[in-house]
Amino acid sequence: MIPTLTPYAEPIYFLYLFIALAPIVIHFVSTGKRWKVYPAIVTLIFLYISFGGTHLHQGLALIAYVIFESLLTWLYHVYRVRKNSSWIFYLAVLMALLPLILVKITPFIDGQNSIFGFLGISYLTFKSVQVIMETRDGLIKEFSPLAYIRFLLFFPTISSGPIDRFRRFEKDEENDLEPSEYVEMLGQAVWKIFLGFLYKFILGYFFGQVLLPQIGLIALNKGGLSWALVGYMYCYSMYLFFDFAGYSLFAVGTSYLLGYKTPDNFNKPFSAPNIKEFWNRWHMSLSFWFRDFIYMRLMFMLIKKKVFKSRIVASNVGYFALFIIMGVWHGLTWYYIVYGLYHATLICLNDVWLRFKKKHRQSIPSNWGTKGLATFITFNAVCFSFLIFSGFLNQLFF
Structure with a gap:
């Protein structure tokens, strides 16, 4: 039985990932054409890895969420075609946000996590709201429920982004790639993934798991303002950056392997x-x-x-x-x-x-x-x- 794994958190996840994506890479390098069925199967497998088994309650919440958001967005699209009403737009946005709002406020009401919660609900909600808003603006003129579901459930970015835009994602889906263009993307994907390993599993681990607990303990023992607190500040900042930037590199690199140019999430922020x-x-x-x-x-x-x-x-x-x-x-x-x-x-x-x-x-x-x-x-x-x-x-x- 395949174990339940958090995306990009353990080496075994990457082993499954590379085995599953190898046929897609070979097919792209050979033909530049997009497969339809096999990537969908891979998506289902990795959604099961992330949301099945011991996380089955999250998987069920995810299924219910996608059905709800898809139906809501389709209904808004149909209504907008007939009549562009402001109050219907605001109601649609509020309804799209409702699952996330419930997840955020439930712990403060009864002390329990919401049954509607699952890994990545915030980022899927941002995608859902974006589609409704851009439909209102007239930027999204056609609505395909299947394309919308593929957009929401794009597994490389489902847990923590980056937050892609529907029109950009759909453009990638509709276009094939020249083999030479994909080979260039493949090189970028390998670079991003290896850099992600350096960031998350070496630098992020060093700052977050080795240094941070020790400096934090010293700061707590000293109490109040101290140089240890300053050290904790810098150490936590480095950990936060390398851990999250490393994850984002994995997500973007995996997207590139699938032939999608998901936007980067970090660009030397500390040099701003x-x-x-x-x-x-x-x-x-x-x-x-x-x-x-x-x-x-x-x-x-x-x-x-x-x-x-x-x-x-x-x-x-x-x-x-x-x-x-x-x-x-x-x-x-x-x-x-x-x-x-x-x-x-x-x-x-x-x-x-x-x-x-x-x-x-x-x-x-x-x-x-x-x-x-x-x-x-x-x-x-x-x-x-x-x-x-x-x-x-x-x-x-x-």
Whole structure:
């Protein structure tokens, strides 16, 4: 019997993965044509590996979720073709979010995890809401339930992203690849997967499993503010990056093996010279999703309704709303909410600085030294935010 495994968490998972994907790789290199049936079989096998066996309750929740979201999105598409109603749109978005909302609030109501929960529900919900919103915008004109289900259940990214866009995914599905083009993708896939091993299983393990517990114990024993706490901050930041970036490399690399150009999720975030640039490099698919489907739409509404006279005030309100939502999405605890408020404050202050810098650009130097200083300040500001995010301060002071 095939054991239940978390995606990309154990070496045996990769053994199954490479055995299953070998025929697809050989077929692509030989012909450049896409198979329809065999990739679907592979998807079912890996969904069973992740959501079967001891995780069968998650598998059943996933099946119910996909049926619910598919039916909801199809009904919205049919209704929109006939009549484009705003209240139906908002109701559809709310209904698409409902399973995730129940999963997030249930532990705070009865202390139990929701029966609707399964690994990756957040990322599937972001995909579902995206399709409804882009249908409303007229960007998605045709709706195929089977294509939608394949999009939701794309197994390389199902547990933690990256969050792909339906139109981009569908374009890959509809087009074959030249063998030479696929060979180039194959080389990139191998590079990403091997780099993922370095990140997740060597560097992530070293920072997260070797150093972090020891430094954390020292910081707890010392209590309060200490150099050990500073060490914990940097160590946790490195662990968070290498573990998540490593996972993302596995997901993107596996997607490439299947012939899908899933977008990258990280782009040297710690070299960002300001906090906005950091969010353009860190967990990019999530950052861009929140930007496109929450911030930009909220800004459009605030400006259209003339809620605020100043665009700057509207922008700041948008940032705080955005990052509070992001914090609450991570969890209904004070440190996640403070994490969101902290980043919103940083971005608003960054905008103040950029406006000041633009106004006084003649007197403010701009060279490698100032860029290095900006990168250093941004890096430390981000690491402090990850210390808040870790919840370690809750153990230390409360």
